[in-house]
Amino acid sequence: MLTEIADHIAPHCPETPRLDAEVLLAEVLGTDKAGLYRSFHDLVPVFARNRLRELVQRRIKKEPISYILGRKEFWSLVFSVGPDVMVPRPDTEVLVEEALRAVPLETRCSILDIGTGSGAIAVALAKERPAAIITATDISASALETAKRNAALNHVTAITFRHGDLFDPVRDREHNFDLIVSNPPYIPTDETSRLPKGLRDYEPYSAFDGGPDGLALYRRIIREAPRYLKADGILMVEVGYDQSTAVSNLIREAGGFRPPETVRDLSGLERVVKAQMERL
Structure with a gap:
């Protein structure tokens, strides 16, 4: 059969x-x-x-297998997924690994996950760093509901979920975060029509369209992050396979950060860009 x-x-x-x-x-x-x-x-x-x-x-x-099953494994955890959220990818585990290196095990640090989607990053960090105080935001109310279900599914209670665009839900928490992480949409708009049918027709468009050059969300995140990071706080973002130089340049141009660093995935591609706030 x-x-x-x-x-x-x-x-x-x-x-x-x-x-x-x-x-x-x-x-x-x-x-x-x-x-x-x-x-x-x-x-x-x-x-x-x-x-x-x-x-x-x-x-x-061509409906993705994960949507057919209604679940996807990420970081050895099971996540509920549906058409309101993008399916978590293995590449994003590089961002989780790097975030964990920045957060000592028993430290009661404050972490912000921007554009949490299914909650994969926030939940994985909460499982590995139970002392951390994590806030997860998303512009999609339905995505946040999925993220909340995934927190419950994985027995995580230390995440505060807030609805809104990028930093809008945390305007009351300036200079509050030790670490800001994000895997924002980064596909250039004119390339979205050439994406595989399973991605293009089933996963939420807002989760992968990154504007004309794929960098629209990075510009906004990098520009506003210093307002919400503590002294010595770290900004860490996942990037597309060919975007590390452009995102690093955005960080340099923004000012306020130490020189950015990149982290490669298992394929040798620069997958994460990170930068620490510069001491005044």
Whole structure:
């Protein structure tokens, strides 16, 4: 049956048809990949076949697997995802790793996550740094509801969620944060039409459109961050594969920061740009 499912998916989603087939069949059978192969020769119940047919039809329309399942693993945690939020990507774990390096384990530091989306970054940081005081903001009210569910799903209570655009929800907290993190939209507008169909047609447009040059949100974040960072506070952002130089230059031009640094992902691409406030 797996081969049959994979063959049906392959013409439409040629990247990982076998894996897609395994994931979808395991889902309808209520098992994992190992359990799937242990019961490989068992008959698939009629109700499961009907459900499987529905899921396969969604997949051949290029709907992301994570939306079909309603969940995505990130930082070894499970997150609820749907069309209100972008699916967390493995690349973003580089930002989490770097943030954790900046935050000592038992320190009661204050962290702001701008554009939290599914809450993946904020929840991962809260799990690893339980003493931290974390605030997560998003312009999308529905995204914030998803983030709140994910905090509850992962038994995290130390996050305050605020609704609004970038820093608007924290105007009352100037010079309050030790660390500001963000994975803002960074795809140039004229490139969005060339994105893979699964991303373009299913994930929220506002989560990936970064304006004419992809840097619109970075400009705003970098310009306003010094107002909300403590002395020696750190700004840390994820960037597109070819944007580290441009974002670093924006930080230099803004003033108030020490020289920015970049962090590479496992593919060797500069994925995170960070800068610490300059001492006065």
